[in-house]
Amino acid sequence: MKAVFLNPFVKSVFEILESVVYETPEKGDIFIRERYPCNMETVSAMVGITGKLTGQVTLTMSRKSAISIAAKMMMEDGLEELDECAQSALAEMANMVAANAAASLCDDGYECDITTPTVITGSNIEISFRPEVKTIVIPLTLSVGSIDVNISVAETSFIKGLQGSARAASETAAAGAI
Template sequence: MKAEFVNPFISSTLSVFKTMIGMDPVKGDLYIKSDEKLFYDVSGAIGLVGDFVGYVSISFPEDLALEVGSQFLGEEITELNNELGDAVGEIINMVTGSAKKHFSDKGKKFNISVPNVVVGKGHTIQRPANIICIGVKFHLNDKIFVVEVAMKEKK
């Protein structure tokens, strides 16, 4: 996996949070994922297929998911419910869609799946074999969420 594959997702995450949610996360450390377990309690994932294959996910601790979802929807969400799931799904959809445009501008195309949202501690997303996953930590309101990118070019 190439670093330039991750950078569009970093930029689009920062942009979507600032313009669509009104929040300013700060990019933290990058890491290489060694297992399939996601960091937190609420995650959205989108599959990629075309010139690239793989997936992109965003994962929040429950309290931050509620905070971000409330800000995004403009109404307080106090529990894990369908509205929160819809918000997280739409956020990963916007992040991936924005990054997709970056790749398209460089002549690389891929389609994205409908977002899937998973709720619960210790959930996993199985990535395709032989695809390295790079994660990015983002700091927001003294909490951390992550965006993970597992993609490779089709040969």
């Protein structure tokens, strides 16, 4: 993934967390996700990227971290459940991260838009990212919990080129089999 695509998300996630959780997260060692599908934490807030860029940003966290982060966002000290309001807060956090990054990317000439955020909860969640596009993971730690920011974004023309190459290869193989 090009740094020009990654940096707006990194900047955005720090800005948004500082504004909704009121603290600066501590960044862990960034790594590339190697396995697909990957087993995520129990709560994932996902937003797709469309337009000249294709991909997604997924914020993953434990249920305990999700409740603590949502409680801080909603200024509700006694929150004990990941109810509809808490899930909505997490969806909005992911939405703000993606929207700010998309605006920055548009300013740099990469016209893109975001999809409606989705929050997925459960145990042993498996999420598949496009294996041909590296997923960069940024672990963040806050006093109220931790979040892994999974960023998988590429130029749409790159993705379509890969799909075209795969299609041509399968058509050639099929023609040779006849």
